[in-house]
Amino acid sequence: MALAAASAAHGQARTVLGTTADGTRVESIQLRDGSGMQATVLTLGAALHSLQVPDRDGAYADVLLADGTLQATLDKPQYFGATVGRFANRIAAGRFSLDGHTYQVPTNDGPNSLHGGSRGFDKVVWDVVEAKADHVTLRHVSADGEQGFPGTLTVTATYTLQGNGRLLVEYRATTDAPTIVNLSNHAYWNLSGEGSGTAMEHELTIPASTYTPVDATLIPTGVLQPVEGTAFDFRTAKPIGRDLRRGDEPQLLHGHGYDHNWVISRSPSKELREVARVHDPRSGRVMTLLSTQPGLQFYSGNFLDGSTVGKSGSVYRQGDAIALEPQLFPDTPNQPAFGSSRLDPGQTYLNRIVYQFSTDRDAPARR
Numbered sequence: 001m002a003l004a005a006a007s008a009a010h011g012q013a014r015t016v017l018g019t020t021a022d023g024t025r026v027e028s029i030q031l032r033d034g035s036g037m038q039a040t041v042l043t044l045g046a047a048l049h050s051l052q053v054p055d056r057d058g059a060y061a062d063v064l065l066a067d068g069t070l071q072a073t074l075d076k077p078q079y080f081g082a083t084v085g086r087f088a089n090r091i092a093a094g095r096f097s098l099d100g101h102t103y104q105v106p107t108n109d110g111p112n113s114l115h116g117g118s119r120g121f122d123k124v125v126w127d128v129v130e131a132k133a134d135h136v137t138l139r140h141v142s143a144d145g146e147q148g149f150p151g152t153l154t155v156t157a158t159y160t161l162q163g164n165g166r167l168l169v170e171y172r173a174t175t176d177a178p179t180i181v182n183l184s185n186h187a188y189w190n191l192s193g194e195g196s197g198t199a200m201e202h203e204l205t206i207p208a209s210t211y212t213p214v215d216a217t218l219i220p221t222g223v224l225q226p227v228e229g230t231a232f233d234f235r236t237a238k239p240i241g242r243d244l245r246r247g248d249e250p251q252l253l254h255g256h257g258y259d260h261n262w263v264i265s266r267s268p269s270k271e272l273r274e275v276a277r278v279h280d281p282r283s284g285r286v287m288t289l290l291s292t293q294p295g296l297q298f299y300s301g302n303f304l305d306g307s308t309v310g311k312s313g314s315v316y317r318q319g320d321a322i323a324l325e326p327q328l329f330p331d332t333p334n335q336p337a338f339g340s341s342r343l344d345p346g347q348t349y350l351n352r353i354v355y356q357f358s359t360d361r362d363a364p365a366r367r
Contacts, residue, residue: 013029013030014027014028014029014030014131015027015028015029015030017042017070018070018071020044020074020125021074024125025043025125026042026043026044026070026125027042027043027128028040028041028042028043028049029041029042029043029128029131029136031133031134031135031136031159031160031161032133032134032161033133033134033161033162033163034134034163035163035164035165036052036054036060037051037052037053037054037161037165037167037357038050038051038052038161039051039052039159039161039167041136041138041159042081043125043126043127043128043138044070044073044123044124044125044126045077045079045081045082045083045121045122045123045124045126046082046083046121046126046138046140046157047066047080047081047082047083047122048064048081048159048169048185048187049064049066049080049081050062050064050066050194050311051063051064051167051355053165053191053285053357054285054357054359055283055284055285055359056283056284056285056359056360056361057284061192061193061194061196061283062193062194062311063189063190063191063192063193063194063285063287064080064081064187064188064189064190064194065080065188065189065190065194065310065311065316065320065321066080066081066188066194066310066311067080067308067309067310067311068309068310068311068312068313072308072309076307076308077122077123078308079115079122079186079323080186080187080188081185081186081187081188082121082122082185082186083121083122083126083155083157083171083183083184083185083186084115084116084120084121084122084183084184084185084186084325085115085116085120085121085155085171085173085181085182085183085184086116086120086121086142086146086147086149086153086179086180086181086182086183087105087113087115087116087149087180087181087182087333087341088115088116088182088183088184088186088297088325088327088328089114089115089182089184089261089297089325089327089328089329089330089331090109090112090113090114090218090219090330090331091105091112091113091331091333091334092111092112092217092219092331092334093107093111093112093113094106094107094111094112094113094117094148095334096180096333096334097333098150098178098179098180098333098342099178101150103148103149103150104148105117105147105148105149106118106119106147106148109217109218110217111217112217112218112219115186116147116149117147117148118147119146119147120147121140121142121155121183122186124140126138126139126140126157127139127140129156134160134161134162135158135159135160135161136158136159137156137157137158138156138157138158139154139155139156139157140154140155141153141154141155142154142155144176144177149179149180150177150178150179151175151176151177151178151179151343152175152176152177153173153174153175153179153181153343154173154174154175155171155172155173155183156170156171156172156173157169157170157171157183158170158172165356165357165358166354166355166356166357167354167355167357168352168353168354169185169352169353169354169355170350170351170352170353171183171184171349171350171351171352171353172348172349172350173343173348173349174343174345174347174348174349175343175344175345175347176345177345178342178343178344178345179342179343180332180333180341180342180343181341181343181349182327182328182332182341183327183349183351184293184297184325184326184327184351184353185325185353186323186325187323187324188301188321188322188323189278189287189321189322189323189324190202190320190321190322191278191279191280191283191285191286191287192280192282192283192285193283194310194311194312194314195310195311195312195313195314196282197320198241198317198319198320199240199280199301199319199320199321199322200239200240200241200244200300200319201239201240201241201280201281201282202239202240202278202279202280202281202322203237203238203239203240203278203279203280203281204234204237204238204239204240204276204277204278204298204322205234205235205236205237205276205277205278206234206235206262206275206276206296206298207235207264207274207275207276208227208234208235208262208263208264208296209226209227209228209235209263210224210225210226210227210262210263211224211225211227211232211260211261211262211263212224212225212260212261212263212295212329212330212338213225213251213260214251214254214255214259214260214330215254216254218254218255218259218330219330219331220261220329220330220331220335220338222335222337222338224263227262230249231243231244231246231249231251231252232251232258232260232262234262237277237279240258240300240319240322241319244257244258244300244319255299255302256302256303257299257300257301257302257318257319258298258299258300258302259297259298259299259300259302260297260298261295261296261297261329261330262275262295262296262297262298263294263295263329264291264293264294264295264296264326265294266294266339267294267339268292268293268294268328268350269292269293269294270292271292272290272291272292272352272354273290273291273292274288274289274290275289275290275291275293275296275324275326276288276289276296276298276324277289278322278324279360281360283359284359284360284361285357285358285359286357286358286359286360286362287355287356287357288355288356288357288358289324289326289353289354289355289356290352290353290354290356291326291351291352291353291354292326292350292351292352293326293327293328293351293353294328294329294339295326295327295328295329295330296324296325296326296327297323297324297325297327297330298322298323298324298325299322299323299324299325300319300322301316301318301319301320301321301322301323302318302319303318304316304317304318304319304320304321305317305318306318326351326353327351328341
């Protein structure tokens, strides 16, 4: 991205990238942990914009896809690294009920609402609450009625480089009236490096015995389907592309690939637990994903269509990255069997996500 101005405080670089259409300034904030790993976070969408990670030979590369310019993001938002909410994933018909009242939110994905509607949290500029060398906390206050959601929701997103190849992302939210909330990060990962081509050779493990099949509009049917014997079985590591073209899997047709929720558990956990592991045979990089959330949305980059020029000047095509989003199950507000997405005054919503990096020369990082 073009740099307009730069400043440094507490050993941290903060760069003004430009402004939105209404004149709001957008900043990039660089994080370092002293080990060589570096990250940048944008105030637009509280987005993780880049992450430098070493390969098996110690060579660093950025493993995140993102637009090449700020204007490209403003013109065609695609959730690259963004914080998504107020409700991540889909709500059927953009409608839900709470305490006997029905709420309507924008339908921006066919007949359904996706990632908070037409102006979700990915499209607003967040305020910087605290910025230090190795961490940054951003805040957004979503007003009562914004995008049709009830209650004033105060959300914070904290990114922390913790050393030893570890990035912690922590989402918290409080409300002044009953509402629903589901927050996650929508990073697009390619462990071979941004602009390096396909990620379909990455080997993925998801420790889940069931997933939630969807209808033609990608809304869960309500069934918890066993993964055994299907293309959705990632309990043992396998290349992502191995079963991607199976003609006997109608579910792969609905999303033009994988765009489904895996059932890690039936409720959130107080402790971090492993929800996925990705190994890239080319670079040797390994990413172990930990979270407190019960669901994991896995998306295989199905709609990267060659119309986006990324940070390195390369064009992004289908399958060039994957997204792994720990969260509540899609359409939870309309499907009580999935649990609850309700947040009341006095409660605090929490989603903790850890991206732990190692290489195949090391023992896998687990917790």
